[in-house]
Amino acid sequence: MSASHLSSSEICAALQHGGIIAHRPFQTGWNSNFLLEIDFGGSSSCSAIYKPQRGEAHLWDYPPGTLFQREYLAYRVNQALGWNQVPPTVIRDGPHGVGSVQLMVGAEEGRHFFNLADEHKDAMIQMAVFDCLINNADRKGGHVLLDAQGHIWAIDHGLTFTAEPKLRTVMWDLCDEPVPELHKERVLGLLNDEALRAEVTPNLQRDEVEALYERAACLLTWPTIPMDRYADRVLRPYPWPPI
Numbered sequence: 001m002s003a004s005h006l007s008s009s010e011i012c013a014a015l016q017h018g019g020i021i022a023h024r025p026f027q028t029g030w031n032s033n034f035l036l037e038i039d040f041g042g043s044s045s046c047s048a049i050y051k052p053q054r055g056e057a058h059l060w061d062y063p064p065g066t067l068f069q070r071e072y073l074a075y076r077v078n079q080a081l082g083w084n085q086v087p088p089t090v091i092r093d094g095p096h097g098v099g100s101v102q103l104m105v106g107a108e109e110g111r112h113f114f115n116l117a118d119e120h121k122d123a124m125i126q127m128a129v130f131d132c133l134i135n136n137a138d139r140k141g142g143h144v145l146l147d148a149q150g151h152i153w154a155i156d157h158g159l160t161f162t163a164e165p166k167l168r169t170v171m172w173d174l175c176d177e178p179v180p181e182l183h184k185e186r187v188l189g190l191l192n193d194e195a196l197r198a199e200v201t202p203n204l205q206r207d208e209v210e211a212l213y214e215r216a217a218c219l220l221t222w223p224t225i226p227m228d229r230y231a232d233r234v235l236r237p238y239p240w241p242p243i
Helices: 009-015 067-081 120-134 181-191 194-204 206-220
Strands: 020-025 033-041 042-052 089-094 097-104 145-146 150-152
Touching: 009 033, 009 042, 009 089, 009 097, 020 150, 042 067, 067 097, 067 120, 067 181, 067 194, 067 206, 120 150, 120 181, 120 206, 181 206
Parallel strands: none
Antiparallel strands: 020 033, 033 042, 042 097, 089 097, 145 150
């Protein structure tokens, strides 16, 4: 079923409370993830990606058992900005315990950042600003999707929100682009969003919360997208593999 006729809040409610009709392993990687079929009611259903906490790999640079929360918070921050680039995401119990559940976007096969960037530059600039804000350590080219309606989506945000600079991205061609004034206005609104702050604060470590809002304040004054400021200097400033 296409969920395009539903609002984000309606989709989240269905993801949160809909019955899980079926589930199976989906792709391989460091972390376990599953493809769910969720009952939307009225003989309709949708597909979603489920990433359970208990299937997360233990990483030296992230607190254990927190990646699913970061997936959800990335969605919440993106929604607070009004950018609608991260598919609706919730936290709920599933067949393997609590985890993040994200609407699966019907993406065009073979499309990714490297063959979408020129045609969708404004959307990519927006995404690059977002990645600086959430300190995304995993912006691979394949984490940028195009749906049948021509909308650009961003997925896979478990490696985000650390306090120390950890930006790893394939979008370095955009590092000299100015931050559009409209984006700065949205970031200013985020700084004053007390409801979002109340949700972020208990789900991240204190220094991570402080760093998030420091990055937001920086975006208001930095002349260009501050990718170099937040680049990972310990490992590398790009993800691997790049797609």
